[in-house]
Amino acid sequence: MSTVKPSAKAEENPRVKAVFDDIRATRKTDFINNFWRYLAFDPPLLEELWREVKAVMATPSALDPLTKEMIYVAVSVTNACRYCAHSHTAAARAKGMTDEMYADLMRVIGTASKTNALLNGLQVPVDDVFEAETS
Amino acid sequence: MSTVKPSAKAEENPRVKAVFDDIRATRKTDFINNFWRYLAFDPPLLEELWREVKAVMATPSALDPLTKEMIYVAVSVTNACRYCAHSHTAAARAKGMTDEMYADLMRVIGTASKTNALLNGLQVPVDDVFEAETS
Amino acid sequence: MSTVKPSAKAEENPRVKAVFDDIRATRKTDFINNFWRYLAFDPPLLEELWREVKAVMATPSALDPLTKEMIYVAVSVTNACRYCAHSHTAAARAKGMTDEMYADLMRVIGTASKTNALLNGLQVPVDDVFEAETS
Amino acid sequence: MSTVKPSAKAEENPRVKAVFDDIRATRKTDFINNFWRYLAFDPPLLEELWREVKAVMATPSALDPLTKEMIYVAVSVTNACRYCAHSHTAAARAKGMTDEMYADLMRVIGTASKTNALLNGLQVPVDDVFEAETS
Amino acid sequence: MSTVKPSAKAEENPRVKAVFDDIRATRKTDFINNFWRYLAFDPPLLEELWREVKAVMATPSALDPLTKEMIYVAVSVTNACRYCAHSHTAAARAKGMTDEMYADLMRVIGTASKTNALLNGLQVPVDDVFEAETS
Amino acid sequence: MSTVKPSAKAEENPRVKAVFDDIRATRKTDFINNFWRYLAFDPPLLEELWREVKAVMATPSALDPLTKEMIYVAVSVTNACRYCAHSHTAAARAKGMTDEMYADLMRVIGTASKTNALLNGLQVPVDDVFEAETS
Secondary structure, three states: OOOOOOOOOHHHOHHHHHHHHHHHHHHOOOOOOHHHHHHOOOHHHHHHHHHHHHHHHOOOOOOOHHHHHHHHHHHHHHOOOHHHHHHHHHHHHHOOOOHHHHHHHHHHHHHHHHHHHHHHHHOOOOOHHHOOOOO | OOOOOOOOOHHHOHHHHHHHHHHHHHHOOOOOOHHHHHHOOOHHHHHHHHHHHHHHHOOOOOOOHHHHHHHHHHHHHHOOOHHHHHHHHHHHHHOOOOHHHHHHHHHHHHHHHHHHHHHHHHOOOOOHHHOOOOO | OOOOOOOOOHHHOHHHHHHHHHHHHHHOOOOOOHHHHHHOOOHHHHHHHHHHHHHHHOOOOOOOHHHHHHHHHHHHHHOOOHHHHHHHHHHHHHOOOOHHHHHHHHHHHHHHHHHHHHHHHHOOOOOHHHOOOOO | OOOOOOOOOHHHOHHHHHHHHHHHHHHOOOOOOHHHHHHOOOHHHHHHHHHHHHHHHOOOOOOOHHHHHHHHHHHHHHOOOHHHHHHHHHHHHHOOOOHHHHHHHHHHHHHHHHHHHHHHHHOOOOOHHHOOOOO | OOOOOOOOOHHHOHHHHHHHHHHHHHHOOOOOOHHHHHHOOOHHHHHHHHHHHHHHHOOOOOOOHHHHHHHHHHHHHHOOOHHHHHHHHHHHHHOOOOHHHHHHHHHHHHHHHHHHHHHHHHOOOOOHHHOOOOO | OOOOOOOOOHHHOHHHHHHHHHHHHHHOOOOOOHHHHHHOOOHHHHHHHHHHHHHHHOOOOOOOHHHHHHHHHHHHHHOOOHHHHHHHHHHHHHOOOOHHHHHHHHHHHHHHHHHHHHHHHHOOOOOHHHOOOOO
8 A cells, every 4th residue: 555656567658767777787686676666656756766875875985885774774763664674674684784783783773762762851961072173 | 951950979879889980991981971970860770771781882792883883873863862963973983983984874864764754655565575584 | 453443333422423424524525534433432532633633624724725735744754654644645635736746745855854864963053043033 | 042933022912811821820820831932923823732731731531640741751752852851841740750750751761762663673563462353 | 574584483492482481471471472572583682672671561660550551652652663552552451541541641642742843843942940950 | 062063164175165156046145054064074965965955945846935845844843853943944934934824834733743643553544545546
């Protein structure tokens, strides 16, 4: 059940086909997951999102790919995004996350969620020492 | 401004002093940040929290210390915890996070927040392929 | 699956029937969606909620009905409310939201979610110029 | 710093004065906290909110006043509402919440936040036994 | 559909069996709900979580068991945790929460969510009187 | 207090100067608000964010500029982003939002937040009629 109409004929639109082809080439697989298939209801939005996700997640950068996937899982879990929890946990496993690492990821997310709540409750003032200096 | 009374004399309570001493020994610094100082209003809660944070964040585990701090930042930012954003960003910098890594962390958090919102909006069904198999 | 018992006989309760009749008259349809059917487990709560939703959403006010539905969708998506994302997206479409407008709505929600995360991360101080003056 | 203009002359508006007078009578104090003072920028919104808060929080109901305040704190903390954490913690203390009870409240909020995150991460299916039966 | 593999043979692991036995003894029932069954993918995480939940929720403390369950529900609902809303509403009912109390709980959660949003919108400054004094 | 170092000399970097110049030209003002000044700690991130915000918010699209600003406020308030609540409320006012419209915006955000919480609590099943048809 979704709020947009998925279409089996999405790739008849050349803009959609171009994005799907780039997803397949970038990921080295024929599989296109539902997020992109449903986003095809609006080709410009599909193009923008894929360009961003490819740039952030599939391009070498200061953080390694597995660390980025685990950070993605952490945000998705905190935002209660069911789809994203599934897709990015699967992606993290595909990039080498073991069960032990996943348990550790959950442990950090759990403890962070707990202390976030306590600090939002106690409203403790931020220590001056945490201030970034002005350059 | 806070919802509990901090006390300059907290360490006169031996349970509080024992926790503060362990924080100092674990972190190799005399500095005790406000979170612990304010939690001292209830010594058992202080003990429980420190035991948990020490076990999760200051004990070798499947993920390295810097990765854990960045995951902590990701959760804290998503939960809009001002104190935690400050304290864990400072901790991540102390463990080696450069400006380039921080920008990359923010980039992943930002894109994850955006796609989380889109998927919570479109309500796309989870692909069967993301299901963990039963062992 | 729900946490309250829906009842096929809800309208045997005159308070419930009165609310359902007013929903039908206000919306010019016989259809009562599940939210109201399940809320009928507590007739006073049903009455209060319908009075509020009718006053806010089905009464002429400073904002037009479609704008109000799109704002409702934006809040519901951000709160990860699956039911509300479905019901208010459907309501917005019924009030004239096209696919292009929906894509634009998602685009704004997505970019707002992303910059919200960045600002909750960077903890940038609010510019003085944004302060509302005292009258 | 706020997004609306507070006014020192708010009570010159008779609708505002009527609400403020009822707040004073209901709470048996001359003090009007900022929430109501700032809401006075729109007298109808002020009236609606006060009517609702008075009905829910200052009227005898199935739950006792202190329990209701602690539930209010739990929601406010989870929503990262700084003002509400302060005002409702103060209200709960005024209704008898001791430091021990506050520590226990924080303990439950913390553990709930942690397990919420884990379940939003693991995406565990809901047990059939938790389903409310249909009446 | 979940992100970890549940196992029908989980109790062949003695650490898992010990936790499950303690859950059964503490709750005086043979039933083990899915949260614990799925957490068994990592026995240390299962042990830590059960120890915490048992200490916070199944041990006499300053707040009574039903109040703690309702606070748990309030946090879970605010965090949009589907599983937790189901499991802790069921637990609260088992501890005596009537339909009238549940409606009241929902009323407080609803009004708190609404005023939280308004205050996060208006950014009203916290009154000095809500500041906890320093001891 | 922030987690990055703002720099008074940011515009000595030509990439930063180019973005700031484009902000000034697009907005027809010399004023650069803090978000962009602090983002300058990482020029590529600054460029990406400005390109996105300009494309979404300062380019004609299916929704009018004021509607987009109010949707931005709705998301920002729900995410408890203090800075964004201030900056986008100011932007909406600059684009014509009156006090009456702002009160109505707050009213819709408030009622949506309340019903979101109730539906995340009651876990009401989504009506089949809300399903988007497949094209």
